[in-house]
Amino acid sequence: MDFTKINHIHLDILREIGNIGAGHAATALSTMLNKAVDMKVPSVNVISFDEITEMVGGSENIVASVFLRIVGDAPGCMFFMLPIEQAEKLLGDLLGGEAVQLTEGVHSEMTISALQEVGNILSGSYLTSFSDFTGLNLQPSVPATSIDMAGAILSFGLLEISAVSDFAIVIDTAFTDIKKLDEVKGHFFLLPDPESFAKIFNALGVPMDE
């Protein structure tokens, strides 16, 4: 993977994908919770593997995550990741104010199913807008959930890119509460496979060789 062919216009394009995608997902989340959800300006970075886990508070930080593979014209990986206490709050709200505990390893089937469904709806709306924006045919796999160390989870999404590079392009959008802008509720990570970048840029009329 030759990152030197990627210029600032390309990075802007990726940022816009993050913006539109996460924007739709935030709207979906807001509808589900019946309260306002805000998001930060997406960041697009070419970073080392260790730096990616730093973005979610370090490799050992425990997070609740939903993962899905994108299949179709531009394959890749997508993660919806929440700090554990934020996930408990979110699922509690969704399940009608029930107290939800995720840390002890005793997750009810209902909780996991709810988490999976949240991930499904959010990534679905992210992916639909990504697909509409680029005109590429993209489908999500069935989502999978995991509550574990961030490093253990994220490294899974780095496998494709790690085969050709020591760096990855990560499109990251953070969610916040509209009243508490500093408090990050969760992250959306989009990690296109190495060969997908050229397809995304071509689809939007900005090929990589120029």
Added chain:
Amino acid sequence: MSEIIKVGIADINLVSPPDTIRTTGLGSCVGVILYDEGKKIAGMAHVMLPESALIKSNTTNLGKFADTAVNALYDMLIKKGASAKSIKAKIAGGAQMFQFSSGSEMMRIGPRNVESVKLHLNQFGIPLISSDVGGNSGRTIEFDPLNSQLTIKTVNKGTKII
């Protein structure tokens, strides 16, 4: 003062007492430790992928692949004065973090990493003393070259020493 030497993703490093060496958040990756009990030196690699031969570009990150990592660790230990006959290994990791109905090869990466590490240890004639592999939990591991103990921490299953 003893220090904890960190090994990042796809990284490789050496340790000798009183320091210990650790890597965090092993999922499908495998932590490989080679050590010489007598000389009290050890090395650790955080392996991501099973085979460097499958790779098109020539990346220089030796810790990334099972084959190059075992090779590099072995060479580094010998250079530090370990005797080839007394080098032993312990491994941990290779979990399957997500369960999918469609079992593509990439999804089975954890077990494949473990298989490949074992194969290459075997090729060097390095005995595998103990291992904690598979399952579906992330692991953080720390090795103490003084007593050759490998401490493994998981989120749900607590801590164990192998």
